[in-house]
Amino acid sequence: MSIGRRCRRQSTSIAVANGVSEEPILPPPEQAEAHLERTDWSDLGARVASGVVLATAAVLAAWLGGPWLAGACGAAVVAMSYEWARMSEPDTLVPAFAFSLAGSLGAVMLASWLRLDFAVLWLVLCAAASATRRRSLVGVIETAGGAIYIGLPAAVFLWLRTRGAEGLETVLALFAIIWAADSFAYFGGKLIGGPKVAEGLSPKKTWSGIIVGVIAGAAAGLGCGTLFQAPAELRVAWFGIGALIAFTGLMGDLIESFLKRRFGVKDASRLIPGHGGVLDRIDGLMAATLLTGAAFAFGADLAPLFGDGL
DSSP, X not given: OOXXXXXXXXXXXXXXXXXXXXXXXXXXXXXXXXXXXXXXXXXHHHHHHHHHHHHHHHHHHXXXXXHHHHHHHHHHHHHHHHHHXXXXXXGGHHHHHHHHHHHHHHHHHHHHXXXXXXXXXXXXXXXXXXXXXXXXXXXXXXXXXXXXXHHXXXXXXXXXXXXXXXXXXXXXXXXXXXXXXXXXXXXXHHHHOOXXXXXXXXXXXEHHHHHHHHHXXXXXXXXXXXXXXXXHHHHHHHHHHHXXXXXXXXXXXXXHHHHHHHHTOSSSOSSBTTTBSHHHHHHHHHHHHHHHHHHHHTTOOXXXXXXXXX
16 A cells, blocks of 8 residues: 555544544535525526517617607506516405506506606505505505506606607616616626625625626716717716716615515516516616606706717
8 A cells, every 4th residue: 555545544544533524614504505696697598688688679669759668668567567466465466456557557648648747646646545445554555655666767767758859868878877787786796796785685685786886887877978979077977977876776676675575575576587577677777767857857957968969
């Protein structure tokens, strides 16, 4: 027997005699789970394919505007109303879906045909009417919340698109910034990992993903300013706007995670391969739309940011 083999056998005997196991040392379960989360790319193909299809359809509808965009928003609202009813009132799905759809789709139609003011008034009336369906305060909030949570961002998005020459640029900038933030936050969180943002709400979201997503959104904002031929001194403002919109969108994603945790579901639905439901896919865009709409509604003069436009 060789000297090396004899030495290995002796060291093994000593280790066993001392009660030391020869089994490899495994990481704690939570570390192993985190590693699996970062290295599991099984849904990437479906995620990318469905994302490309949806992005193409969204940009085309926004570019055409008018009834095309209203129809696309209406279709999204139908899907989201179903998802909300499925999460909040699964035992009374049909009436819950009908109520949420009436509120949110009515807001889209009013914003498209008349004015945003009428859409907001309609949502307020729907919120008041929700008291006839649910007796408890929590129940009223859940019922009214569906119509407002879905209908208000959809109505504001349509209103933004109709805002003169910069309407198209506004919604395209929202798309670019939010999609960049979402995509890079996903890949950043997967590849880098690290501390969780709010493990009780969303166990997969990390600070590294948030930071990477905000930086990507800021870069996308700068790209939009360049594309729109904004004055050089305002392109720095686009960098900051991109970061703010990206952060708002990522916080909107956390709000959606809170709602899903509140209702005890993992995804709003499985309508979109690799993404979950429509609410899961556009939660960030909904939050960013409300922020942008508020900026315009309160009189912010953002026209210089768009330069000569597209």
